[in-house]
Amino acid sequence: MSSTAIPPLDNTYGSVLIGTCLGLILYGVTLLQSYRYFQLFPADRPFLKMLVVAMLILETLYTVLSMHICYWSLVTNYANPQALFTGRSVWSLAFLPLASGLLMMTSQIFFLRRIIIVGRKYWPCAGVAIMLIITQVSFESLATQRAFTLDVSNVHEIFGPSSTGAVFALAADLIITGTLILSLWQSKTGFSQTNTLLNKLILYSVNTGLIAGAINVISVILAFRFQQTLLTFAPGIICVRFYAVSMMAALNTRASLKGRGRSTNGTSNGASGLEMNTPVNIKLQSRPQVQNIDVSVNVEEHSDMHKQPVQSDGVSDDFDETRKVQHGRFNAV
Incomplete structure:
Protein backbone atom coordinates (compact mmCIF):
# COMPACT_ATOMS: atom_id res chain seq x y z
CA MET A 1 0.00 0.00 0.00
CA SER A 263 -38.17 39.66 46.59
CA THR A 264 -41.13 40.87 48.59
CA ASN A 265 -40.23 38.80 51.64
CA GLY A 266 -36.68 40.12 51.73
CA THR A 267 -35.04 36.96 50.42
CA SER A 268 -33.05 36.64 47.22
CA ASN A 269 -34.61 34.97 44.22
CA GLY A 270 -32.09 32.17 44.41
CA ALA A 271 -34.49 29.36 43.79
CA SER A 272 -35.64 30.68 40.47
CA GLY A 273 -32.22 31.81 39.32
CA LEU A 274 -32.24 35.51 38.49
CA GLU A 275 -35.84 35.29 37.41
CA MET A 276 -35.82 39.03 36.77
CA ASN A 277 -38.66 40.01 39.11
CA THR A 278 -37.41 43.53 38.71
CA PRO A 279 -40.72 45.40 39.18
CA VAL A 280 -40.97 43.96 42.72
CA ASN A 281 -37.33 44.62 43.48
CA ILE A 282 -37.55 48.21 42.30
CA LYS A 283 -40.37 49.10 44.70
CA LEU A 284 -38.27 48.16 47.68
CA GLN A 285 -35.27 50.30 46.77
CA SER A 286 -36.30 53.30 48.85
CA ARG A 287 -38.25 51.64 51.67
CA PRO A 288 -35.37 50.98 54.06
CA GLN A 289 -34.34 54.66 53.97
CA VAL A 290 -37.89 55.89 54.68
CA GLN A 291 -38.29 53.43 57.55
CA ASN A 292 -34.99 54.49 59.07
CA ILE A 293 -36.10 58.12 58.98
CA ASP A 294 -39.34 57.24 60.80
CA VAL A 295 -37.43 55.38 63.49
CA SER A 296 -34.98 58.22 64.03
CA VAL A 297 -37.87 60.66 64.46
CA ASN A 298 -39.49 58.38 67.01
CA VAL A 299 -36.21 58.14 68.90
CA GLU A 300 -35.93 61.90 69.06
CA GLU A 301 -39.50 62.18 70.30
CA HIS A 302 -38.74 59.58 72.90
CA SER A 303 -35.70 61.47 74.08
CA ASP A 304 -37.80 64.62 74.42
CA MET A 305 -40.42 62.77 76.35
CA HIS A 306 -37.76 61.30 78.55
CA LYS A 307 -36.68 64.76 79.62
CA GLN A 308 -40.20 65.69 80.78
CA PRO A 309 -42.01 62.53 81.81
CA VAL A 310 -45.70 62.87 82.60
CA GLN A 311 -47.15 60.50 85.17
CA SER A 312 -50.64 59.12 84.71
CA ASP A 313 -52.22 56.68 87.17
CA GLY A 314 -48.82 55.62 88.39
CA VAL A 315 -47.73 54.47 84.88
CA SER A 316 -45.14 56.49 83.01
CA ASP A 317 -45.92 57.62 79.45
CA ASP A 318 -42.19 57.36 79.09
CA PHE A 319 -42.56 53.56 79.07
CA ASP A 320 -45.33 53.69 76.50
CA GLU A 321 -43.22 55.80 74.18
CA THR A 322 -40.32 53.41 74.58
CA ARG A 323 -42.53 50.56 73.44
CA LYS A 324 -43.52 52.59 70.39
CA VAL A 325 -39.87 53.14 69.51
CA GLN A 326 -39.09 49.46 69.94
CA HIS A 327 -42.09 48.57 67.83
CA GLY A 328 -40.86 50.98 65.15
CA ARG A 329 -37.41 49.38 65.18
CA PHE A 330 -38.95 45.95 64.77
CA ASN A 331 -40.91 47.08 61.74
CA ALA A 332 -37.86 48.69 60.21
CA VAL A 333 -35.93 45.44 60.43
Whole structure:
Protein backbone atom coordinates (compact mmCIF):
# COMPACT_ATOMS: atom_id res chain seq x y z
CA MET A 1 0.00 0.00 0.00
CA SER A 2 1.52 3.28 -1.06
CA SER A 3 1.58 6.23 1.26
CA THR A 4 -0.05 8.41 -1.38
CA ALA A 5 -3.21 6.26 -1.14
CA ILE A 6 -3.63 7.11 2.54
CA PRO A 7 -5.98 10.09 2.98
CA PRO A 8 -4.70 12.88 5.21
CA LEU A 9 -5.89 12.95 8.80
CA ASP A 10 -5.32 16.64 9.49
CA ASN A 11 -8.70 17.82 8.26
CA THR A 12 -10.60 14.75 9.50
CA TYR A 13 -9.69 13.04 12.76
CA GLY A 14 -7.19 15.79 13.53
CA SER A 15 -10.13 18.17 13.84
CA VAL A 16 -11.88 15.72 16.17
CA LEU A 17 -8.76 15.50 18.35
CA ILE A 18 -8.39 19.28 18.63
CA GLY A 19 -12.08 19.70 19.44
CA THR A 20 -11.88 16.97 22.07
CA CYS A 21 -8.85 18.53 23.79
CA LEU A 22 -10.43 21.98 23.92
CA GLY A 23 -13.74 20.45 24.95
CA LEU A 24 -12.08 18.73 27.90
CA ILE A 25 -10.97 22.13 29.20
CA LEU A 26 -14.55 23.41 29.07
CA TYR A 27 -15.74 20.15 30.65
CA GLY A 28 -13.45 20.88 33.59
CA VAL A 29 -14.95 24.37 33.84
CA THR A 30 -18.43 22.84 33.93
CA LEU A 31 -17.42 20.42 36.69
CA LEU A 32 -16.00 23.28 38.77
CA GLN A 33 -19.13 25.38 38.29
CA SER A 34 -21.33 22.43 39.21
CA TYR A 35 -19.36 21.88 42.40
CA ARG A 36 -19.74 25.55 43.30
CA TYR A 37 -23.44 25.43 42.50
CA PHE A 38 -24.17 22.61 44.95
CA GLN A 39 -22.11 24.43 47.59
CA LEU A 40 -23.72 27.84 47.10
CA PHE A 41 -27.32 26.80 46.52
CA PRO A 42 -28.11 23.60 48.45
CA ALA A 43 -31.72 24.77 48.92
CA ASP A 44 -32.48 25.36 45.24
CA ARG A 45 -35.64 23.91 43.76
CA PRO A 46 -35.52 20.22 42.79
CA PHE A 47 -36.19 21.09 39.15
CA LEU A 48 -32.98 23.14 38.90
CA LYS A 49 -30.97 20.45 40.65
CA MET A 50 -32.32 17.80 38.30
CA LEU A 51 -31.46 20.03 35.35
CA VAL A 52 -27.88 20.39 36.60
CA VAL A 53 -27.55 16.64 37.18
CA ALA A 54 -28.91 15.93 33.70
CA MET A 55 -26.43 18.40 32.25
CA LEU A 56 -23.53 16.71 34.07
CA ILE A 57 -24.60 13.26 32.84
CA LEU A 58 -24.90 14.42 29.24
CA GLU A 59 -21.62 16.31 29.45
CA THR A 60 -19.86 13.21 30.75
CA LEU A 61 -21.45 11.07 28.03
CA TYR A 62 -20.39 13.59 25.39
CA THR A 63 -16.84 13.52 26.76
CA VAL A 64 -16.73 9.72 26.62
CA LEU A 65 -18.01 9.71 23.03
CA SER A 66 -15.48 12.23 21.75
CA MET A 67 -12.60 10.54 23.60
CA HIS A 68 -13.60 7.14 22.25
CA ILE A 69 -13.54 8.50 18.69
CA CYS A 70 -9.97 9.70 19.22
CA TYR A 71 -8.88 6.43 20.87
CA TRP A 72 -10.46 4.29 18.16
CA SER A 73 -8.95 6.31 15.33
CA LEU A 74 -5.49 7.04 16.74
CA VAL A 75 -4.78 4.05 19.02
CA THR A 76 -6.91 1.07 18.05
CA ASN A 77 -6.28 1.68 14.34
CA TYR A 78 -2.72 2.92 14.70
CA ALA A 79 -0.70 2.10 11.56
CA ASN A 80 -3.96 1.10 9.87
CA PRO A 81 -5.33 4.42 8.58
CA GLN A 82 -7.36 2.73 5.85
CA ALA A 83 -9.66 1.38 8.56
CA LEU A 84 -10.64 4.98 9.32
CA PHE A 85 -12.17 5.40 5.88
CA THR A 86 -13.68 1.98 5.16
CA GLY A 87 -16.39 -0.08 6.83
CA ARG A 88 -19.09 1.10 9.19
CA SER A 89 -18.61 4.21 11.28
CA VAL A 90 -17.74 3.71 14.91
CA TRP A 91 -20.71 3.82 17.31
CA SER A 92 -19.36 6.79 19.28
CA LEU A 93 -19.20 8.91 16.14
CA ALA A 94 -22.78 7.96 15.29
CA PHE A 95 -24.13 8.90 18.74
CA LEU A 96 -22.35 12.27 18.86
CA PRO A 97 -25.02 14.33 16.99
CA LEU A 98 -27.83 13.08 19.26
CA ALA A 99 -25.79 13.81 22.38
CA SER A 100 -25.13 17.31 21.05
CA GLY A 101 -28.83 17.96 20.51
CA LEU A 102 -29.78 16.76 24.00
CA LEU A 103 -27.04 18.86 25.61
CA MET A 104 -28.15 22.03 23.85
CA MET A 105 -31.79 21.29 24.66
CA THR A 106 -31.04 20.97 28.39
CA SER A 107 -29.44 24.41 28.50
CA GLN A 108 -32.21 25.93 26.38
CA ILE A 109 -34.86 24.54 28.75
CA PHE A 110 -33.23 26.40 31.62
CA PHE A 111 -33.38 29.75 29.81
CA LEU A 112 -36.88 29.02 28.48
CA ARG A 113 -38.02 28.61 32.07
CA ARG A 114 -36.89 32.16 32.74
CA ILE A 115 -39.00 33.49 29.88
CA ILE A 116 -42.07 31.65 31.15
CA ILE A 117 -41.56 33.05 34.66
CA VAL A 118 -41.10 36.65 33.45
CA GLY A 119 -44.68 37.02 32.21
CA ARG A 120 -47.45 35.69 30.00
CA LYS A 121 -46.81 38.25 27.29
CA TYR A 122 -43.54 36.48 26.47
CA TRP A 123 -45.08 33.02 26.23
CA PRO A 124 -45.60 33.18 22.43
CA CYS A 125 -41.85 33.69 22.01
CA ALA A 126 -41.23 30.73 24.30
CA GLY A 127 -43.65 28.63 22.22
CA VAL A 128 -41.79 29.42 19.00
CA ALA A 129 -38.47 28.60 20.67
CA ILE A 130 -39.84 25.27 21.92
CA MET A 131 -40.90 24.27 18.39
CA LEU A 132 -37.45 25.19 17.08
CA ILE A 133 -35.77 23.13 19.80
CA ILE A 134 -37.93 20.09 19.04
CA THR A 135 -37.06 20.42 15.35
CA GLN A 136 -33.38 20.75 16.25
CA VAL A 137 -33.37 17.52 18.29
CA SER A 138 -35.29 15.75 15.52
CA PHE A 139 -32.62 16.60 12.94
CA GLU A 140 -29.84 15.55 15.30
CA SER A 141 -31.62 12.23 15.86
CA LEU A 142 -31.91 11.79 12.11
CA ALA A 143 -28.16 12.39 11.77
CA THR A 144 -27.47 9.68 14.37
CA GLN A 145 -29.81 7.23 12.66
CA ARG A 146 -28.17 7.88 9.30
CA ALA A 147 -24.64 7.54 10.74
CA PHE A 148 -25.31 3.89 11.69
CA THR A 149 -26.11 3.06 8.07
CA LEU A 150 -23.15 4.85 6.46
CA ASP A 151 -19.60 3.76 5.79
CA VAL A 152 -16.84 5.82 7.39
CA SER A 153 -15.93 7.20 3.96
CA ASN A 154 -19.42 8.72 3.69
CA VAL A 155 -19.76 9.90 7.27
CA HIS A 156 -19.75 13.51 6.07
CA GLU A 157 -23.31 12.91 4.84
CA ILE A 158 -24.58 13.27 8.40
CA PHE A 159 -23.52 16.91 8.33
CA GLY A 160 -26.62 17.80 6.30
CA PRO A 161 -29.22 17.01 8.99
CA SER A 162 -26.80 17.81 11.81
CA SER A 163 -26.03 21.29 10.45
CA THR A 164 -29.72 21.90 9.80
CA GLY A 165 -30.36 21.09 13.44
CA ALA A 166 -27.63 23.54 14.40
CA VAL A 167 -29.38 26.26 12.37
CA PHE A 168 -32.62 25.65 14.27
CA ALA A 169 -30.67 25.73 17.54
CA LEU A 170 -29.17 29.07 16.55
CA ALA A 171 -32.63 30.46 15.73
CA ALA A 172 -33.95 29.27 19.11
CA ASP A 173 -30.98 30.87 20.90
CA LEU A 174 -31.61 34.20 19.16
CA ILE A 175 -35.26 34.18 20.22
CA ILE A 176 -34.45 33.21 23.81
CA THR A 177 -31.65 35.76 24.18
CA GLY A 178 -33.64 38.52 22.49
CA THR A 179 -36.68 37.90 24.69
CA LEU A 180 -34.61 37.94 27.88
CA ILE A 181 -32.92 41.20 26.86
CA LEU A 182 -36.29 42.77 25.95
CA SER A 183 -37.81 41.81 29.30
CA LEU A 184 -34.84 43.27 31.16
CA TRP A 185 -34.89 46.47 29.12
CA GLN A 186 -38.61 47.00 29.74
CA SER A 187 -38.02 46.61 33.48
CA LYS A 188 -35.82 49.70 33.69
CA THR A 189 -36.94 52.59 35.92
CA GLY A 190 -35.46 55.75 37.38
CA PHE A 191 -33.48 53.96 40.08
CA SER A 192 -29.82 54.10 39.12
CA GLN A 193 -28.83 51.09 41.24
CA THR A 194 -31.52 48.91 39.67
CA ASN A 195 -30.69 50.12 36.16
CA THR A 196 -27.03 49.30 36.74
CA LEU A 197 -27.96 45.77 37.77
CA LEU A 198 -30.22 45.39 34.72
CA ASN A 199 -27.47 46.64 32.42
CA LYS A 200 -25.13 44.00 33.79
CA LEU A 201 -27.72 41.29 33.22
CA ILE A 202 -28.34 42.52 29.66
CA LEU A 203 -24.61 42.54 28.94
CA TYR A 204 -24.26 39.06 30.37
CA SER A 205 -27.15 37.75 28.23
CA VAL A 206 -25.63 39.24 25.10
CA ASN A 207 -22.17 37.86 25.81
CA THR A 208 -23.27 34.30 26.59
CA GLY A 209 -25.59 34.14 23.59
CA LEU A 210 -23.06 35.79 21.30
CA ILE A 211 -20.21 33.37 22.06
CA ALA A 212 -22.26 30.20 21.52
CA GLY A 213 -23.99 31.70 18.48
CA ALA A 214 -20.75 32.78 16.81
CA ILE A 215 -19.15 29.34 17.24
CA ASN A 216 -22.35 27.71 15.99
CA VAL A 217 -22.25 29.84 12.83
CA ILE A 218 -18.61 28.85 12.21
CA SER A 219 -19.50 25.19 12.61
CA VAL A 220 -22.37 25.42 10.11
CA ILE A 221 -20.24 27.29 7.56
CA LEU A 222 -17.47 24.69 7.78
CA ALA A 223 -19.99 21.86 7.43
CA PHE A 224 -21.40 23.23 4.17
CA ARG A 225 -18.13 24.63 2.80
CA PHE A 226 -15.89 21.60 3.46
CA GLN A 227 -18.31 18.71 3.14
CA GLN A 228 -15.66 16.05 2.48
CA THR A 229 -13.84 16.72 5.74
CA LEU A 230 -14.50 16.68 9.48
CA LEU A 231 -13.40 20.27 10.09
CA THR A 232 -16.80 21.11 11.56
CA PHE A 233 -16.17 18.79 14.50
CA ALA A 234 -13.74 21.10 16.31
CA PRO A 235 -16.02 24.18 16.56
CA GLY A 236 -19.05 21.89 16.95
CA ILE A 237 -17.65 20.20 20.06
CA ILE A 238 -16.61 23.55 21.56
CA CYS A 239 -20.00 25.11 20.80
CA VAL A 240 -21.87 22.33 22.61
CA ARG A 241 -19.61 22.77 25.65
CA PHE A 242 -20.45 26.47 25.85
CA TYR A 243 -24.13 25.65 26.35
CA ALA A 244 -23.32 23.88 29.60
CA VAL A 245 -20.88 26.59 30.68
CA SER A 246 -23.41 29.36 30.06
CA MET A 247 -26.12 27.57 32.02
CA MET A 248 -23.93 26.91 35.05
CA ALA A 249 -22.50 30.43 34.94
CA ALA A 250 -26.04 31.84 34.95
CA LEU A 251 -26.90 29.79 38.02
CA ASN A 252 -23.75 30.73 39.94
CA THR A 253 -23.91 34.42 39.01
CA ARG A 254 -26.70 34.76 41.55
CA ALA A 255 -24.11 34.56 44.32
CA SER A 256 -22.34 37.74 43.15
CA LEU A 257 -25.67 39.54 42.70
CA LYS A 258 -27.04 38.44 46.06
CA GLY A 259 -28.39 41.37 48.02
CA ARG A 260 -28.86 43.61 44.99
CA GLY A 261 -32.21 42.12 44.01
CA ARG A 262 -34.70 41.09 46.67
CA SER A 263 -38.17 39.66 46.59
CA THR A 264 -41.13 40.87 48.59
CA ASN A 265 -40.23 38.80 51.64
CA GLY A 266 -36.68 40.12 51.73
CA THR A 267 -35.04 36.96 50.42
CA SER A 268 -33.05 36.64 47.22
CA ASN A 269 -34.61 34.97 44.22
CA GLY A 270 -32.09 32.17 44.41
CA ALA A 271 -34.49 29.36 43.79
CA SER A 272 -35.64 30.68 40.47
CA GLY A 273 -32.22 31.81 39.32
CA LEU A 274 -32.24 35.51 38.49
CA GLU A 275 -35.84 35.29 37.41
CA MET A 276 -35.82 39.03 36.77
CA ASN A 277 -38.66 40.01 39.11
CA THR A 278 -37.41 43.53 38.71
CA PRO A 279 -40.72 45.40 39.18
CA VAL A 280 -40.97 43.96 42.72
CA ASN A 281 -37.33 44.62 43.48
CA ILE A 282 -37.55 48.21 42.30
CA LYS A 283 -40.37 49.10 44.70
CA LEU A 284 -38.27 48.16 47.68
CA GLN A 285 -35.27 50.30 46.77
CA SER A 286 -36.30 53.30 48.85
CA ARG A 287 -38.25 51.64 51.67
CA PRO A 288 -35.37 50.98 54.06
CA GLN A 289 -34.34 54.66 53.97
CA VAL A 290 -37.89 55.89 54.68
CA GLN A 291 -38.29 53.43 57.55
CA ASN A 292 -34.99 54.49 59.07
CA ILE A 293 -36.10 58.12 58.98
CA ASP A 294 -39.34 57.24 60.80
CA VAL A 295 -37.43 55.38 63.49
CA SER A 296 -34.98 58.22 64.03
CA VAL A 297 -37.87 60.66 64.46
CA ASN A 298 -39.49 58.38 67.01
CA VAL A 299 -36.21 58.14 68.90
CA GLU A 300 -35.93 61.90 69.06
CA GLU A 301 -39.50 62.18 70.30
CA HIS A 302 -38.74 59.58 72.90
CA SER A 303 -35.70 61.47 74.08
CA ASP A 304 -37.80 64.62 74.42
CA MET A 305 -40.42 62.77 76.35
CA HIS A 306 -37.76 61.30 78.55
CA LYS A 307 -36.68 64.76 79.62
CA GLN A 308 -40.20 65.69 80.78
CA PRO A 309 -42.01 62.53 81.81
CA VAL A 310 -45.70 62.87 82.60
CA GLN A 311 -47.15 60.50 85.17
CA SER A 312 -50.64 59.12 84.71
CA ASP A 313 -52.22 56.68 87.17
CA GLY A 314 -48.82 55.62 88.39
CA VAL A 315 -47.73 54.47 84.88
CA SER A 316 -45.14 56.49 83.01
CA ASP A 317 -45.92 57.62 79.45
CA ASP A 318 -42.19 57.36 79.09
CA PHE A 319 -42.56 53.56 79.07
CA ASP A 320 -45.33 53.69 76.50
CA GLU A 321 -43.22 55.80 74.18
CA THR A 322 -40.32 53.41 74.58
CA ARG A 323 -42.53 50.56 73.44
CA LYS A 324 -43.52 52.59 70.39
CA VAL A 325 -39.87 53.14 69.51
CA GLN A 326 -39.09 49.46 69.94
CA HIS A 327 -42.09 48.57 67.83
CA GLY A 328 -40.86 50.98 65.15
CA ARG A 329 -37.41 49.38 65.18
CA PHE A 330 -38.95 45.95 64.77
CA ASN A 331 -40.91 47.08 61.74
CA ALA A 332 -37.86 48.69 60.21
CA VAL A 333 -35.93 45.44 60.43
